[in-house]
Amino acid sequence: MITKNIMKRITPFLWEIPKDYRHDMKVPCRIFASEKMMDDIITDRSLEQLVNVACLQGIVKAAYVMPDVHEGYGFPIGGVAASACPGGFISPGGIGYDINCGVRLLTSEHSFEELKPHIRRLGEQLFLAIPSGLGKEGFWHLSNAQMDKLLSQGVPWMIHNGYGEQSDITFSESDGCLADADPDAVSQLAKSRGADQLGTLGSGNHFVEIDRVEQIFDSESAKAFGLFEGQVVILVHTGSRGLGHQVATDYIKIFMKAMPNYGISVPDIELACAPFDSGEGRDYFGAMSAAANFAWANRQGITHLIRNTWGKVLGSQAGSLSLLYDVAHNIAKIEEYPDDTGKMRRLLIHRKGATRAFWPGHPEIPEIYRPYGQPVLIPGSMGTSSYVLAGQKESGELSFGSCCHGAGRQMSRHEAKRAVRGEQVREDLAHQGIFVETDSMSGLAEEAPIAYKDVDDVVNVVSAAGIAKKVAKLRPVMVIKG
Amino acid sequence: MKSYRFAAHTSDTRLIAEAGDLESLFQAALDGMNCLIRQDTCEAAVDLPERITISLEADDTSVLLIDFLSEILSYSHLNKCMYCQAKFSVLKETSLAARIYGIKVDRFDRDVKAVTYHEAEVIRDMEGNYRTVIIFDV
Numbered sequence: 125m126i127t128k129n130i131m132k133r134i135t136p137f138l139w140e141i142p143k144d145y146r147h148d149m150k151v152p153c154r155i156f157a158s159e160k161m162m163d164d165i166i167t168d169r170s171l172e173q174l175v176n177v178a179c180l181q182g183i184v185k186a187a188y189v190m191p192d193v194h195e196g197y198g199f200p201i202g203g204v205a206a207s208a209c210p211g212g213f214i215s216p217g218g219i220g221y222d223i224n225c226g227v228r229l230l231t232s233e234h235s236f237e238e239l240k241p242h243i244r245r246l247g248e249q250l251f252l253a254i255p256s257g258l259g260k261e262g263f264w265h266l267s268n269a270q271m272d273k274l275l276s277q278g279v280p281w282m283i284h285n286g287y288g289e290q291s292d293i294t295f296s297e298s299d300g301c302l303a304d305a306d307p308d309a310v311s312q313l314a315k316s317r318g319a320d321q322l323g324t325l326g327s328g329n330h331f332v333e334i335d336r337v338e339q340i341f342d343s344e345s346a347k348a349f350g351l352f353e354g355q356v357v358i359l360v361h362t363g364s365r366g367l368g369h370q371v372a373t374d375y376i377k378i379f380m381k382a383m384p385n386y387g388i389s390v391p392d393i394e395l396a397c398a399p400f401d402s403g404e405g406r407d408y409f410g411a412m413s414a415a416a417n418f419a420w421a422n423r424q425g426i427t428h429l430i431r432n433t434w435g436k437v438l439g440s441q442a443g444s445l446s447l448l449y450d451v452a453h454n455i456a457k458i459e460e461y462p463d464d465t466g467k468m469r470r471l472l473i474h475r476k477g478a479t480r481a482f483w484p485g486h487p488e489i490p491e492i493y494r495p496y497g498q499p500v501l502i503p504g505s506m507g508t509s510s511y512v513l514a515g516q517k518e519s520g521e522l523s524f525g526s527c528c529h530g531a532g533r534q535m536s537r538h539e540a541k542r543a544v545r546g547e548q549v550r551e552d553l554a555h556q557g558i559f560v561e562t563d564s565m566s567g568l569a570e571e572a573p574i575a576y577k578d579v580d581d582v583v584n585v586v587s588a589a590g591i592a593k594k595v596a597k598l599r600p601v602m603v604i605k606g
Numbered sequence: 607m608k609s610y611r612f613a614a615h616t617s618d619t620r621l622i623a624e625a626g627d628l629e630s631l632f633q634a635a636l637d638g639m640n641c642l643i644r645q646d647t648c649e650a651a652v653d654l655p656e657r658i659t660i661s662l663e664a665d666d667t668s669v670l671l672i673d674f675l676s677e678i679l680s681y682s683h684l685n686k687c688m689y690c691q692a693k694f695s696v697l698k699e700t701s702l703a704a705r706i707y708g709i710k711v712d713r714f715d716r717d718v719k720a721v722t723y724h725e726a727e728v729i730r731d732m733e734g735n736y737r738t739v740i741i742f743d744v
Contacts, residue, residue, distance in 0.1 A: 168616050194616045194617050195615065195616045195617060196617060196618065197618060197722045197724030197725070197741045197743065198722070198724055201617055220743075221719040221720040221743045222719055222743075257713055257714075260713060313680055313684065316684055317680070317683055317684050326717050327714075327716060327717045328716070328717045328744060366683045366684075369683075369719045369720055369743075370680060372720065373676055373680065373720050373721075376723070377673065377676075380669070380723070392724060393723040393724070393726075394722055394723055394724040533616050533617045534616065535616070536614045536615055536616055536617075537619065537744065538612055538614065538619075539614060564715065566715065567715075567716070606717075
């Protein structure tokens, strides 16, 4: 077990495991956490997993984890790792099986007080409209030709086919499409698994949530993001479904076989990697990008269903539902950062349970948000708050433009189910004015608020570290779970 | 003898499978995975009319077991089927051929995203029993 006494405390919210902690480490490990959070982090295997990441050949500067870190497999959840591009590695385990799992936030024109009489009905109708849970098919059944176009084009393909607005492209990270996507690198099995899953939520921690804006911290940024106090907003959390899971499964197997050809060995087989410029590396990057496009299109499909339902329930008073932003938190992207001499270099940034958080002025941020920083969406648990943050300057220097992605689990699913029943969770939440629609009571127990860290603590760390600033706090009023 | 049980893991699911022989170990691991996907369906099934055929080779038994479960998981999702019973025509340390029998279902309880290689290590104890840990991404 890694203890605090082997770590250097760089700032009150940044800790380092030195490179000489283990002989095979190539870089140090850096952990964003408060003292109190660190006491919890060291109790599971997160940091041992982070040390393994620091051993990857070609990793640049440090292996990072955010304050919502918890034990995963291979990479810890909340991890960020950069490799040279070209010249470095790519690792499917550094992205995860749910490629481009992510979050989007839609803003309404209405206050909670205006919509209060309709909220329960909206929740019921959204639950009926959005296929959730496992094995439920979506409304779109894609042919192979349609699938290939969608995998190449992502959100723009959805808009072209009438499932959204032009601005949905502008306000999605990377315009909802990675240009390196290669549908031919995606197996037929993966495509078949995804063929009926467009516009489906899935289960586990995926959800659609109606929230109200409880508090504004930064009025200028909030205004630019289209947020006001008391406003009703909708948060969507899902990913690339079976298609993405299959892509990751396929390529981890391919990489395991390829590693000896490149003289690569890893301390944990789930860290299997290949040179980015190898055939396997390029194929995976193309397939991963295609799966990321599928995930963006999936969240766009759900947005289409939400807008339809919103219009049907609210009729002439519905108004618009605008996309504030859509962020990925399981992805690898090519980005530019300065080296030690200040010269810009291209790096492949792996984020597994971490959100991109570009700083004010970054050209990849939509123009109207650019002076304030990239919107960063941090969902909490069902019973607590979620946050809208804005990326800040230090994120580029401290964490390769990365931030936390949620509250982070602190309790296993089995432990949560032993601690509380789903019916009790539903009842407790209802007493707080939070209503839940779900088919799965055991799933609800697994996702109970007690299973998660305090999202306020997590957000306070990234805010104090200067990675992102708080813009608004959201409070759930209606939760739709798979 | 064959059995499986679940152990703590913060975000995913850790399963421990044990058995007196290799075939039973593979079946125990499959039983455990099926319990995660949709509890009680396989135990309650009287007839298993669906069938897939699997043929695999791997560098070692641990990888073979994970690939075996991964393949079944993929087809479970694709065909909306619980594949309950494995009948092996070949099962060696690094290769297998099997028919897997199952039943169609309308939905699953849990999204098992993947079977990971993390911590998987098939070991044989002094009494000759096989044992491994398997981490499922859920």
